[in-house]
Amino acid sequence: MRILFDHYLGVAEQRRLMEAFERRRAAVIESPTVVALRSVVNGGAGSVEEAAQRLRRRFRKMVLVGIGGSALSARLLSEAFERQRSLSVLDNVDPEWVSAQLKGLGRSFCLCVVTKSGRTAETAALTSLLLPRLRRLHGSDYQKAVVVVTGSESGPLREWAQKEGITCFGIPPDIPGRYSVFTPVGLLPAAFCGVGVSGLLEGARRLFEKLNGSAEDDPAWVAALGDYAHWRKRPICVLFVYSGMLARLRDWFVQLWAESLGKRQRLNGTLSPTGQTPLGALGVTDQHSLLQLFAEGPDDKTYTLVVKEGATKALKVPENAGGPSQWRYLEGKRLSDLFYAELFGTEATLIREKRPLLKIVLEGGMEEELGALLAFFMMRTAYVASLIEVNAFNQPGVEYGKRLSRAMLVGEELEAPVRWCRQIRV
Amino acid sequence: MRILFDHYLGVAEQRRLMEAFERRRAAVIESPTVVALRSVVNGGAGSVEEAAQRLRRRFRKMVLVGIGGSALSARLLSEAFERQRSLSVLDNVDPEWVSAQLKGLGRSFCLCVVTKSGRTAETAALTSLLLPRLRRLHGSDYQKAVVVVTGSESGPLREWAQKEGITCFGIPPDIPGRYSVFTPVGLLPAAFCGVGVSGLLEGARRLFEKLNGSAEDDPAWVAALGDYAHWRKRPICVLFVYSGMLARLRDWFVQLWAESLGKRQRLNGTLSPTGQTPLGALGVTDQHSLLQLFAEGPDDKTYTLVVKEGATKALKVPENAGGPSQWRYLEGKRLSDLFYAELFGTEATLIREKRPLLKIVLEGGMEEELGALLAFFMMRTAYVASLIEVNAFNQPGVEYGKRLSRAMLVGEELEAPVRWCRQIRV
Numbered sequence: 001m002r003i004l005f006d007h008y009l010g011v012a013e014q015r016r017l018m019e020a021f022e023r024r025r026a027a028v029i030e031s032p033t034v035v036a037l038r039s040v041v042n043g044g045a046g047s048v049e050e051a052a053q054r055l056r057r058r059f060r061k062m063v064l065v066g067i068g069g070s071a072l073s074a075r076l077l078s079e080a081f082e083r084q085r086s087l088s089v090l091d092n093v094d095p096e097w098v099s100a101q102l103k104g105l106g107r108s109f110c111l112c113v114v115t116k117s118g119r120t121a122e123t124a125a126l127t128s129l130l131l132p133r134l135r136r137l138h139g140s141d142y143q144k145a146v147v148v149v150t151g152s153e154s155g156p157l158r159e160w161a162q163k164e165g166i167t168c169f170g171i172p173p174d175i176p177g178r179y180s181v182f183t184p185v186g187l188l189p190a191a192f193c194g195v196g197v198s199g200l201l202e203g204a205r206r207l208f209e210k211l212n213g214s215a216e217d218d219p220a221w222v223a224a225l226g227d228y229a230h231w232r233k234r235p236i237c238v239l240f241v242y243s244g245m246l247a248r249l250r251d252w253f254v255q256l257w258a259e260s261l262g263k264r265q266r267l268n269g270t271l272s273p274t275g276q277t278p279l280g281a282l283g284v285t286d287q288h289s290l291l292q293l294f295a296e297g298p299d300d301k302t303y304t305l306v307v308k309e310g311a312t313k314a315l316k317v318p319e320n321a322g323g324p325s326q327w328r329y330l331e332g333k334r335l336s337d338l339f340y341a342e343l344f345g346t347e348a349t350l351i352r353e354k355r356p357l358l359k360i361v362l363e364g365g366m367e368e369e370l371g372a373l374l375a376f377f378m379m380r381t382a383y384v385a386s387l388i389e390v391n392a393f394n395q396p397g398v399e400y401g402k403r404l405s406r407a408m409l410v411g412e413e414l415e416a417p418v419r420w421c422r423q424i425r426v
Numbered sequence: 427m428r429i430l431f432d433h434y435l436g437v438a439e440q441r442r443l444m445e446a447f448e449r450r451r452a453a454v455i456e457s458p459t460v461v462a463l464r465s466v467v468n469g470g471a472g473s474v475e476e477a478a479q480r481l482r483r484r485f486r487k488m489v490l491v492g493i494g495g496s497a498l499s500a501r502l503l504s505e506a507f508e509r510q511r512s513l514s515v516l517d518n519v520d521p522e523w524v525s526a527q528l529k530g531l532g533r534s535f536c537l538c539v540v541t542k543s544g545r546t547a548e549t550a551a552l553t554s555l556l557l558p559r560l561r562r563l564h565g566s567d568y569q570k571a572v573v574v575v576t577g578s579e580s581g582p583l584r585e586w587a588q589k590e591g592i593t594c595f596g597i598p599p600d601i602p603g604r605y606s607v608f609t610p611v612g613l614l615p616a617a618f619c620g621v622g623v624s625g626l627l628e629g630a631r632r633l634f635e636k637l638n639g640s641a642e643d644d645p646a647w648v649a650a651l652g653d654y655a656h657w658r659k660r661p662i663c664v665l666f667v668y669s670g671m672l673a674r675l676r677d678w679f680v681q682l683w684a685e686s687l688g689k690r691q692r693l694n695g696t697l698s699p700t701g702q703t704p705l706g707a708l709g710v711t712d713q714h715s716l717l718q719l720f721a722e723g724p725d726d727k728t729y730t731l732v733v734k735e736g737a738t739k740a741l742k743v744p745e746n747a748g749g750p751s752q753w754r755y756l757e758g759k760r761l762s763d764l765f766y767a768e769l770f771g772t773e774a775t776l777i778r779e780k781r782p783l784l785k786i787v788l789e790g791g792m793e794e795e796l797g798a799l800l801a802f803f804m805m806r807t808a809y810v811a812s813l814i815e816v817n818a819f820n821q822p823g824v825e826y827g828k829r830l831s832r833a834m835l836v837g838e839e840l841e842a843p844v845r846w847c848r849q850i851r852v
Contacts, residue, residue, distance in 0.1 A: 004848070005849070005850075006847055092670050093710055093761050095737045097669075099740065121764060125756050129744070132744055242520070245522055245523055245526075273723055279705055288494025289498075290681070290684050293703065296691075297684075297699055298701055300661050301703070312522055317551050321553075329835075333551070333835060335519050338547060341835040344831060348826070349826055349827040395718045396718075398775070401774060403771075404775075421431055422430070423430050
């Protein structure tokens, strides 16, 4: 993995920030979450790989029930590589959508239930829909078609799984859902699909080794200082992914950045809302959608480009394809030539407009590169949180809505009914 | 369709803005693009439906080659309803992704090529890949498996189609790609998939009738005045879709808003960048991803919620599902109860935080409702453009990059090579 910086952060400014915040970096590296992340990465994926193997022998598909951080990394990993088994993710309770997903599941699927608390309402409801179906299919043997990933110490789901004799994997308490890609949350479904999960961990280890070295060589720290330098003027952070296979990286990043950094309370207890809004873009598709705004709109964004090097050269525009003669200049060109030329057009446009731009090139074995990339983003996020003085690892802002949802669901009186001022019918 | 306003726009402010900008509204309604839109909607979809019928009789799948506005509406419409035929969209030239899409196309597919200019490089390259394959499958009869949608007056693709005897539909010159959902660009693939396209047009007509009436009853105008009132303080515009089937509405809206409003040049010729960044969210999924930022982060966003009323009540959490006892409060509840309770939690959270919020409820037959909704968004966008004094219908910001891409592709010397200041390897 190469991380390229344009004028994202000037040399003098970098030196100044590095000196001012030296101790913050050390504190993040020693924080319980980062220590726990390094520990799961060093722990390997042996038991997860074994369980995945066992399931692969019997089932053609895994249905993952989970939402937010419990689903996003599995979806990303399973779609980033050629799959030997498929994964269906149930991460919404829209009944119409769920109906469509349930149709055509067939008989050969296993169920992976992921919720750290063991209480997530959406996950509980969807799992309850599927359990009777599994019992009808497999009778009293149904436990072999289920696997649970939940908090590693206690919780209702863990207790239930133990009682039922269902294989259960743990999520360490210090690792919140959106940082859980290297725990069984991400690794178990990925291994089921045939992803080389030890490669992912190896890549993450390579990135985490940078934490032992000098601040100048820690790419997440250099990037985070740049993010901090742009923070006040630029409320939007664009992740522009140039690889169709990594399209889901956007969703994973959006949750990580939004939920970690969008906070009202500062570490010293004062209240002052902060946060930067993450926006995902996909190249080359969004050159026909968002690039106009990026090039000519307000200078209120930072940009991170992610590019895979060495795309397959197998696809070539044939000679004499028989289309309009005006298309002939493309004949004999590789699709990858066109792809990288388009990427170059985007880079050149953003650089001409002097947009703060950082580029990450994935170049080696993809499992390792992706592992390093995910670790980079997690460290970058944790570093930025410490620089803007918020807790990167909680999410208190959604509790109020959750309480009201539950009250409505069980028929309690609502403290705050929603009223609208005005209505127009069409 | 009901459009509900909270304090998105106060009564006094609305009156003031309506008086100040009365003439702008009239100018938009009489603009060539809006006149052309109303004309295609009134023209019906007869010939498109016939062509789609003919293709449906012979082919199980349609492969749409197009990018940006040429693809987004077809994808949205084909996924919003139960499909009788399927649609594959090729809207990226990432060779790895294209390879994966081409695998498993089988033999029973027809090709729909969409590009208004007839010159879009990505579309030309991908079509050139597929034409030889169709000739191998169908010999000299291959034209019956191809349909073209392109500029209605001239252009290389139109001329080629006429020469080859390929069915060709036109896009009126005044309708840019991102406003083309009611032309054959959106309707032909939708009709192929089994969507009732006359219902879509009927819904759009209902919305366009509001343009003949008073300003207070024109929902797009009321919404646009609200958008304008928030414009300076709020650089981000969130579209929060509460329907899994409408997930692609986000992509369609993102292009419409970003490309129409993100402009440097004002109508009077002065240069001053403007634009609001569109951000898509999906309920309930993104309650576990973006809502934390929306609730506790900076008050720099406006919110439009889109909700489908009357979701199916068929799915119920069974009694005695056999999960953890702590999940029992969900037993006997419908999935739709949980879904709408979660939606309520989001609304209540945003209203408690006094976020500018507008809600659109789709309530009747879905084709008509969706038609009205898309027309609403297009008019709202055109109105906002006139208020902030930019051209809603061009996209000059992407020309520079396109020129460089092409130069790189054909091996010309580049005027502006991209150079990076610094690199860190991992």
